Amino acid sequence: MKTLATQLTDEMLSGRFQPATPTFLNCGKQQRGELVSCFLLRIEDNMESIGRAVNSALQLSKRGGGVAFLLSNLREAGAPIKRIENQSSGVIPVMKMLEDAFSYANQLGARQGAGAVYLHAHHPDILRFLDTKRENADEKNPH
Template identity: 95%
Template sequence: MATTTAERITAAVDFHALNAMLNLYDSEGRIPFEKDRQAVEAFMATQVQPNALTFPSQEDKLSWLVSEGYYDPQVLAGYDRGFVLALFAHARRAPFRFQTFLGAWKFYTSYALKTFDGKHYLEDFAERSVMVALTLARGDEQQARQLTEEILSGRFQPATPTFLNAGKQQRGELISCFLLRIEDNMESIGRAVNSALQLSKRGGGVAFLLSNLREAGAPIKRIENQSSGVVPVMKMLEDAFSYANQLGARQGAGAVWLHVHPSRYFTLS
């Protein structure tokens, strides 16, 4: 008996293909959401579980992660060890499940702690949530427990730099956004490019106010038609954002703001 393309894809347990089948409607015009759930199961079974390092106990795992330079020992030292182990056990019992394939794929691609060679996973979502909660609570056991509950329930999701970096030894900052102003001189422009590199390296998004820069064609030291305007500065910032990333975890992200300005309308290419 002949099989359809959809049936052959399902048989191969291709999680990408299962996820793509959300674009196919059944005979009654309904979206097959169960295919996305199957994609999550296939992804976890074929990509995550075989590549996850296992340990005899949570205590052994935490000790190894600290000694090998993965977890920040100062975060864990702020709590009683028994509380930390109990919180990890509580989080693991929570009924958390990834609701979509995209959510699971994004977490294990970008957020989960991996070995330095990138080949093995060292965390699941529950463990990442606990480390974030322990970091943010700063020794307050009640707050750490509450934050863990809020994250696992989906009521609270920390911003990317916080969820990505909290509790790790090799990390960027926990702050999402930086707002800076560029003045109309070479020194300020140079500092801005360096700031774009450094802040992007640390995982922050950066926005610059360019309104103080003179327009293209404005005089410099009384010599007419010398200023290059704001677009070349924007291009330098774009290059900086494109170049810097946080250990490959996320690309740099930037924005520029320009209030009412003498510059004529221009087209970015």
């Protein structure tokens, strides 16, 4: 009877099975990254959660995972904080911090970090969110 490893190898060689890129890049390495491809995390409306999110983007990305964040729990730009009006910066600055973290992370030398952010369609910042210009890595880091 074939072992699971032999069966998987046969399936890959025949083209019937293709594991995710992180599985190929990290499996069997002594200091390997994650074997899963994607992580979806939610950011809560406080500084601790935002800080953890940036750290998670760096840590998971450096291990080869793609990371997505749900920003819908963040209050809109200009919302009061502790009853002080116009204090919240909204989702855009958080999104830019995450973008910088993804750009900084290098997925075990194999590829640049990648990530995505999501915002509920009814969030008050949705129009600003949709208006943000997406820069690709070539525009950010000209060679």
